[in-house]
Structures are given as C-alpha cells and as structure tokens.
Amino acid sequence: MTARSFALVDCNNFYVSCERVFDPVLEGRPVLVLSNNDGCIIARSDEVKALGIVMGTPLFEARPLIEEHGIEVYSSNYVLYGDMSGRVMSLLGGFTPNLEIYSIDEAFLDFSGFGSLDLTRHGLEIRDRVRRCTGIPVSIGIAPTKTLAKLANRIAKKSPGAGGVFELNPLEDRHGALSGTAVRDVWGIGRNYARMLNRNGIHSALDLHDAPGPWVRRRMGVAGARTWLELRGISCIETQTQTEDRKSAVVSRSFKRPLERLEELREAVAAFAERAAEKIRRQNLAAASVIVFIHTNRFASEDGRYKNATTVNLPMADNHTGRISKAALGGLEHIFRPGRRYKKAGVMLVGLEPEKTVQPDLFTSARDGRGEKLMKAFDGINRKFGAGKIRYAATGIGQTWRTAPMRRSPRYTTNWDELPGVW
C-alpha cells in the first residue's frame, strides 16, 4: 500500500473575499454577507468574527453591533461567487490531475504518489498563485487522509505563523493537533454526535481517536467508523474527481412577508418549478417525480403552525417546464390550507435520470419533440439575454412575493453592464 497524501484548499471567508477583490477599500474593514432575503449572516470577515458574531446570526440581532462598528453589509451575489469559484478551481486543476471540487470554496487535491516533493512548499506555491491570479486568499491543510487534511486546514487558518499552509504528517505532530481540536470540529461530527460524544467523555479529536473502534461503529454507524479510521491515518474516503449526476434538485425560498392567498403561492411555486426544471435541463436530466412543500413560520408559536409536502409522480421522467409546473401546482392544491400565513415554499425534483434514457410508459406515446424544441429555445434566450428574461405566465408578472436584496454588489465578472470601471 502506498502512502496517501491529500491537500484541502479552502478559500478564506470566501464571499467576503470576493467582495473585497472588487472593492479593495474593504480590506481590513469588517465586512459581512447575508443569506437570501437578507435574513442571516452567512459570511464574515475576520474582523466580524472577532466581534463575536457567529455564523447564521439573524441580521436583526446583529444590528446594534453592525452600527456600532460600521460593519459593511452585503446581500449575497451568487453569480459573482460562482464565477470567482470557477477561476480558483481551474487554477487548482493545474496542480494535480486529481482535483475534487468539494464545494463552492473548497477543493481536495490528491497528492498521493508525489513522492519526495516538499508538499508544504508546494502548498505555499499554490496559495501564492491563487492569490496573485484571483485575489482570493486560501488556506491549505495537508495530511494522509481527507479528514486529517480538513483538520490541518483549520490549524493553518488559526496559526498566522504558518503562512496559510499546515502539513500534518509526522506522527508526533498528530498528537498535538488532535488534542487541540474539539471533537465538534472534526469533519463528519455534527451537533448531535458531538453532544453524544461529550456525554461519553469524548471532547477532543484525540479522545475520539483513542476511543474503541467497535464502540464508535455501534454508536455512529459506518460513517462514524470511517471518521475514526481516518483520524488514525487510514485513508478510506476516496477523492471523487468526477462529478456524478445529481440525484435531486431543489428550489425553495422563504418569503420576507408571509403569503396567505393561494394565488400568490401559486406564482411562487410556478417560479420555483420553472427554475428547478431549468436546473435539470442544463444537466440533461429528467425527473420522475415532483415534490412540493409549504410551511408557516417555524419560529412562531405552536398554534397556527402548519407544514406539508406531497409527491406527484409524473407519467414519465420529464424536464419540461410546463408539465413540471402543472404537477407542482396540482400538488399545491392538495396541501394548501386557507387561513395560514405561509413563510416558505419549495419544489423538489427527484428520481433524476439522464434524459436520453427516459422510457415512455405504456400509456404515454413517445414525445413528439415539440415541447423539447420549445424548451431549448427558452433556455437559449435566457442564456443569451440574462436569466429570467422570458418566463412562464404562471410565475406572475408582479411577483409581489419577491423582495429586492438590500445591497448587492454588481455582477462584475459576468455582466457587461456591470464591469468595473477604471477612471
């Protein structure tokens, strides 16, 4: 068996860093980025973290600190972040043939077999190159397993002296690193397992490493057992270099103002269905069923609370906006109850399969092709002239349930009208 080596490259405060690239005045200032609807804080600069504002804090709770410290507040700009992510990932791809894009701001690089190469130095070069070419600062953790690389990455972020790169290889290193990491911060250990582990006297990553394997397997299943092995340096979570077809696609939103009328809800659900269908068409997939769900305010008191979902099976796997929308609206009729204040709705497409393999069922004649041509034209126009340029009428003209983001940066990199100017 050959020794394995993985690097986890993670963009620092990614959304904030993207905003800073295009507005360098933000450098050194406290900056935060909000979720959809400007509801929660989902990205924070180091300055904001230092003020004790935690991930996911509702905006209204942070208001006093925001004003007191003059924090710069941005609505999220996913088009910009997605584009910046692509640039970072394509640079990383130049450093290894085995790149796993793990999320919008993280990637694993499989360095197994790089032999005697000084990996720390290699990491420093990667960091430097990404910084120079994109303006995004990254941290890099290097270790014999992905779980340990994650852990090393945390250490790299927290130790300013490390130059943003931390390699966790020699055995003696591992002891200190594991004992200094809370078990809650181990990749694969969430809130619930952390609580269970704490109850059983396991507080650090080292405690988990030292726990008996069969006990971990019994209490935490195969996923827990894998984490345990990985902490011990035995690699068992493979690099996934090829992205497989997704298995589901969801489009859902919370509403700033609760919706009560069926007509408004219908517009929202039609709009979600339209976007979900576009999403799967882009990947040449078709869905077997459509799930629609609605619920009232989950923070409200017990009475008046309502949530429901229903699944509508399609006659044959489909990705046509009209038919998916119709199915979703049909489902909505079933679960809608008048007199409730709905806070959120969504459409989920499941049972996805490549559109080429779709089998017509006994009662549905094969497609005539007209619907497909219409969809291609539809997608083509929206690609060329901007998303949402043409829409189905069912999605509503006014879309009063939508709210404009408070403060979104321009789409510098993807929209001709919003290119940064030079004066």
Next chain:
DNA sequence: TCTGGGGTCCTAGGACCC
C-alpha cells in the same frame, strides 16, 4: 417587525416474496 438554501448518505422498519 426581522430567522438561508441546497445537497448526500445511512439506518430502521414495514411490505412483500419465496
């Protein structure tokens, strides 16, 4: 007043079959 969105995998239990 104001509280995000989008995914994956695993497990337990029931239905059904031989």
Next chain:
DNA sequence: TCTGGGGTCCTAGGACCC
C-alpha cells in the same frame, strides 16, 4: 401451545456537509 428464515425493495427520518 407450538408456528422458519431468509432475501429485496421502499420509505421516513436522522445525521452530516457546505
């Protein structure tokens, strides 16, 4: 009163991730 032993498939819910 005794009353097998599997296997497979599906679903709901729980756990995790970013």
